[in-house]
Amino acid sequence: MSPRARAAFMVTCLGDLxxxxxxxxxxxxxRALDVAVEFPAGQTCCGLPLFNSGYHRDxxxxxxxxxxxxxxxxxxxxxxxxxxxxxxxxxxxxxxxxPDEAAARALASRTHELxxxxxxxxxxxxxxxxxxxxxxxHDSCHLLRGLHESEAPRALxxxxxxxxVVELPGSDECCGFGGSFSVRLPEVSTSILxxxxxxxxxxGADCVVACDAGCLMQLRGGLGRRASRVRALHLAELLARxxxxxxxxxxxx
Amino acid sequence: MSDTAPELATPFRERxxxxxxxxxxxxxxxxxxxxxxTLRREAFGDFPAGDALRDRARAIKEATLQHLDRYLDQLVDxxxxxxxHVHFAATAEEARDIIxxxxxxxxxxxxxxxxxxxxxxxxxxxxxxxxxxxxxxTDLGEYIIQLAxxxxxxxxxxxxxxxxxxxxxxxxxxxxxxxxxDAEALTAIARAELRQKFLDADLGITGANFAVADTxxxxxxxxxxxxxxxxxxxRVHVAVMGVEKVVPSMxxxxxxxxxxxxxxxxxxxxxxxxxxxxxxxACELExxxxxxxxxxxxxxxxxxxxxxREALYCLRCGACLNVCPVYRxxxxxxxxxxxxxxxxxxxxxxxxxxxxxKDLAHASSLCGACADxxxxxxxxxxxxxxxxxxxxxxxxxxxSERLAFALAGRLLRAPRLYRLGAPIARLLQRxxxxxxxxxxxxxxxxAWTRTRDLPAVAPQTxxxxxxxxxxxxx
Numbered sequence: 001m002s003p004r005a006r007a008a009f010m011v012t013c014l015g016d017l018x019x020x021x022x023x024x025x026x027x028x029x030x031r032a033l034d035v036a037v038e039f040p041a042g043q044t045c046c047g048l049p050l051f052n053s054g055y056h057r058d059x060x061x062x063x064x065x066x067x068x069x070x071x072x073x074x075x076x077x078x079x080x081x082x083x084x085x086x087x088x089x090x091x092x093x094x095x096x097x098x099p100d101e102a103a104a105r106a107l108a109s110r111t112h113e114l115x116x117x118x119x120x121x122x123x124x125x126x127x128x129x130x131x132x133x134x135x136x137x138h139d140s141c142h143l144l145r146g147l148h149e150s151e152a153p154r155a156l157x158x159x160x161x162x163x164x165v166v167e168l169p170g171s172d173e174c175c176g177f178g179g180s181f182s183v184r185l186p187e188v189s190t191s192i193l194x195x196x197x198x199x200x201x202x203x204g205a206d207c208v209v210a211c212d213a214g215c216l217m218q219l220r221g222g223l224g225r226r227a228s229r230v231r232a233l234h235l236a237e238l239l240a241r242x243x244x245x246x247x248x249x250x251x252x253x
Numbered sequence: 254m255s256d257t258a259p260e261l262a263t264p265f266r267e268r269x270x271x272x273x274x275x276x277x278x279x280x281x282x283x284x285x286x287x288x289x290x291t292l293r294r295e296a297f298g299d300f301p302a303g304d305a306l307r308d309r310a311r312a313i314k315e316a317t318l319q320h321l322d323r324y325l326d327q328l329v330d331x332x333x334x335x336x337x338h339v340h341f342a343a344t345a346e347e348a349r350d351i352i353x354x355x356x357x358x359x360x361x362x363x364x365x366x367x368x369x370x371x372x373x374x375x376x377x378x379x380x381x382x383x384x385x386x387x388x389x390x391t392d393l394g395e396y397i398i399q400l401a402x403x404x405x406x407x408x409x410x411x412x413x414x415x416x417x418x419x420x421x422x423x424x425x426x427x428x429x430x431x432x433x434x435d436a437e438a439l440t441a442i443a444r445a446e447l448r449q450k451f452l453d454a455d456l457g458i459t460g461a462n463f464a465v466a467d468t469x470x471x472x473x474x475x476x477x478x479x480x481x482x483x484x485x486x487x488r489v490h491v492a493v494m495g496v497e498k499v500v501p502s503m504x505x506x507x508x509x510x511x512x513x514x515x516x517x518x519x520x521x522x523x524x525x526x527x528x529x530x531x532x533x534x535a536c537e538l539e540x541x542x543x544x545x546x547x548x549x550x551x552x553x554x555x556x557x558x559x560x561x562r563e564a565l566y567c568l569r570c571g572a573c574l575n576v577c578p579v580y581r582x583x584x585x586x587x588x589x590x591x592x593x594x595x596x597x598x599x600x601x602x603x604x605x606x607x608x609x610x611k612d613l614a615h616a617s618s619l620c621g622a623c624a625d626x627x628x629x630x631x632x633x634x635x636x637x638x639x640x641x642x643x644x645x646x647x648x649x650x651x652x653s654e655r656l657a658f659a660l661a662g663r664l665l666r667a668p669r670l671y672r673l674g675a676p677i678a679r680l681l682q683r684x685x686x687x688x689x690x691x692x693x694x695x696x697x698x699x700a701w702t703r704t705r706d707l708p709a710v711a712p713q714t715x716x717x718x719x720x721x722x723x724x725x726x727x
Contacts, residue, residue: 011715017675018708020715027722039719042668050662052619054641054650058662065666145621174578178618183700185579185616187270190704192578192618221705224690 003036008073012083013045014213022234026079032241040069048086049179060094067103076111080212081143084113115211119152126243129160136168136205140212153211153235169199177218193222207231261589265612272583278414282584285413289575292519306511311629313505314566318557324466324499331469335531337544345375348549352491355545356386359489361455367480368392369460370569371493374591389450391479393443400427406585408571409517414584457487461494467502473527480527490541496548497565512628517570552604560639564599566629573623579616595623595633607643614640678710
């Protein structure tokens, strides 16, 4: 039988180097949803760090090879809002006027951030979690204001049995990561982070959930340094497997 | 005269670091920006037409800039028809000279001022003092700043960096008697001190929030009533405004007024909206004998066709400052220029060129909160990226940074080389990693680890795990 969908996984540089277990979970989760997952070889980084620092010629070359790498894929799944935004929002402009422009536009339209793919494309919101307790959701800036998504991750969290979603004051405020900003102005970046973590800890959450490896690196970095009992997790780390009990909730029969 | 503030002698990162350690500043910023954010959110929450009006306001700005010369001509004609004088200043220096000339010719000894960022931009107060004309700021915030010999740290709340207690101390020192740290009492004191100044002043100097081309009306949006006194009591009124502030008609003005106060202070309208049309006419009981409008270019016109064009839409509401995570941490003074915050970086580049903002261009996490809050939807993050691009491509950025990014660009295009990165990093991190965490790194990498843990490169990257994961396939 043919699968429900085919998807290529874009692991992202931070996901590849620092959070491979998140990528593994996503691949297994997608397979459990009857999605055939491929992983085009030769992936590096989407080029967002180059772009944001103003090195647009280099960013365009990185974009060009990413566009070609994913040329044959159907849907492309990205576990970070910022990288998904880069592909969807900036690739077409970076490659405008070049022979790759059309391919860049096509890639932009079939690239999905993970939570959006689950909720909006596959229309699956019921999962089971091995993590229990109170969770707070942190809106990553690029997912929230770039891709205008605040509901999909929250819907996924709300439907998890054993998980209580608590209100995070200032959930839409930046965590202070900002890519190279975090090391160009580390004191300011950390000061913004401190504010975020104070809100996280005051919320009573056992863990704070984000959909962006950059935010996770920042949040975990700060929580670890203050030896907090709160954990920072990627959304996928709470989605252990689809729940098959409700109509439309699980893999297709 | 130098446009450079003395604080610019220290690098931006140090100025920011100093601000982070200033407990008074931190306390004042936290209270004020949080209050502004809440008020703004509530104001637009109660106003369903808000989003459409923001789009409309943006469209008017776009269209007006396309024909700026035509609207300015119309404005000039109408102001002159009403008996006013219009002056065009290409630079800050020209603007100062025009105003000083007016002061000398009219024998002015004292000038009362209502709040104006344009006069801050041209450093007018220092020039007036040198010419023997005493400037008196009559906006409460500006009055405080003037007493403290400081500069505004916010576009609409110039003394936002001061706590009530600090203001009380300042007033006590000035008056030589104890003063309670109570907003109402402090306002009453300023009011009493300023009353006589309004009556004594020869010159009234204001900015302008808008100028309506087809009626020749200058519009001042204020909350304290001082604007009305400044424009009606002294013999001469001088209004200074950037050329981009012209709007075609009164109908257009209404669109801007409907979003400006909501964005700035969360008010439906400001307490006073003062419309000034030329000098006092026959049969009128009050108003100045002379009215002058100074139209200021100072780098603006060049940007109509430049990358910073959208920054010319700015209404100076300050909403982007209040929501900016960086501004909220460091306040306005650390930026070191007349206009602070995210929009301030763009305006500073417009006024002084990209080299002046080579560090400030990076003083943003690009979180996008500014663009979201902007009443005319200026894409500030996008233009900050464009500024960064200029800084890198014009080789304003240090060579070491350009080399590092050039190497990174190469590496990200060479997957075989890239894959070697992980094993090399695992070797290098060995002395520093404890389990999955690195708590301390030497040199430049310490910028992260001084305050945050860094994840160690995984024992097996995702790419290294993929062959096994692929075999799992059902």
